[in-house]
Amino acid sequence: MGLFERYLSVWVGLCILLGVALGSLIPELFNAVAALEYANVNLVIALFIWVMIYPMMVQIDFSAIKQVGREPKGLVLTLVINWLIKPFSMALLGWLFFRVLFADWVDAQTATEYIAGMILLGVAPCTAMVFVWSQLTKGDANYTLVQVSVNDLIMVFAFAPITALLLGVSDISVPWPTLVLSVLLYVVLPLVAGVLTRKKLQQNLNTDALPQFLARIKPWSVLGLLATVVLLFGLQAPTILSQPVAIVLIAIPLLLQTYGIFALSYYSACRLKLPHNIAAPASMIGASNFFELAVAVAISLFGLHSGAALATVVGVLVEVPVMLSLVWYANKTRRYFPNSDLSKDTQA
Secondary structure: OHHHHHOHHHHHHHHHHHHHHHHHHOHHHHHHHHOOEEOOEEHHHHHHHHHHHHHHHHOOOHHHHHHHHHOHHHHHHHHHHHHHHHHHHHHHHHHHHHHHHOOOOOOHHHHHHHHHHHHHHHOOEOOOOHHHHHHHOOOOHHHHHHHHHHHHHHHHHHHHHHHHHHHOOOOOOOOHHHHHHHHHHHHHHHHHHHHHHHHHHHOOOOOOHHHHHHHHHHHHHHHHHHHHHHHHHHHOHHHHHHOHHHHHHHHHHHHHHHHHHHHHHHHHHHHOOOOHHHHHHHHHHHHOEOHHHHHHHHHHHHOOOOHHHHHHHHHHHHHHHHHHHHHHHHHHOHHHOOOOHHHHHHOO
């Protein structure tokens, strides 16, 4: 897998082109895949994401979770960035670009919908794919699990009030089946499978059983990621080709938000002297989004063909390439962070 990981951005780029090409040539196939959903959660995408993160879940050692308390600053940083800064900065950028800078290019109603879609992305911190970014930056798998779990718990209570506040509406309806099913499919189910697998392997008299199994299943993480990219871009191919200008306009503030939030979080982690295997995943969580939930809520509130739905779709389009660039940067700057004593205690 060294070749895959070393040139992952190349493979992702090729998968993006492949997805758009296939989505244009055989749209009926992707329409059939899009129909395989429950509570606005696409089951095929869920399967690919499950394949992607299951190998990472096997690495999690629950007996070492207690060590997370030795580095509380990482968890505090994640919560401050995700819930006190990110939603409001996203709303501010949306207003700045679509009410001021792009006001002559976008009508007022469409601008409002674009801003709404950006807000929905900003209020939904990443749940599933952050495990991929954590692994690619050699993050602490146990600590990442705790960060994601706490975020999910807060999201259950804070998503609706913050979204309603920033959208300026009081009758927002959170699609609870989508939220619950997403967390179940993307986190709980692969986590339970990973824990049971690890327990079974540790009971094996062969002490090399666990590392050998991890070596065999590790390629599936990258393959799951690439399959997800092909499917996502195949599903969105008509939108990409029919509204290129709108996609560029929406992508600009989203890119600024993503890189800005990462820079703030990463710099803060450095100042707090967090070890790199905690700092990098903490920053990745803040920079990425739970786009599955954002898309579902945008469709339920504003409609399938609304500007809000398009904005959340653009969030999907830019996330993987942008996050790969941040993974590259985080790995290049590892030397500026202290080594982690915590990771030595939490390794399997």
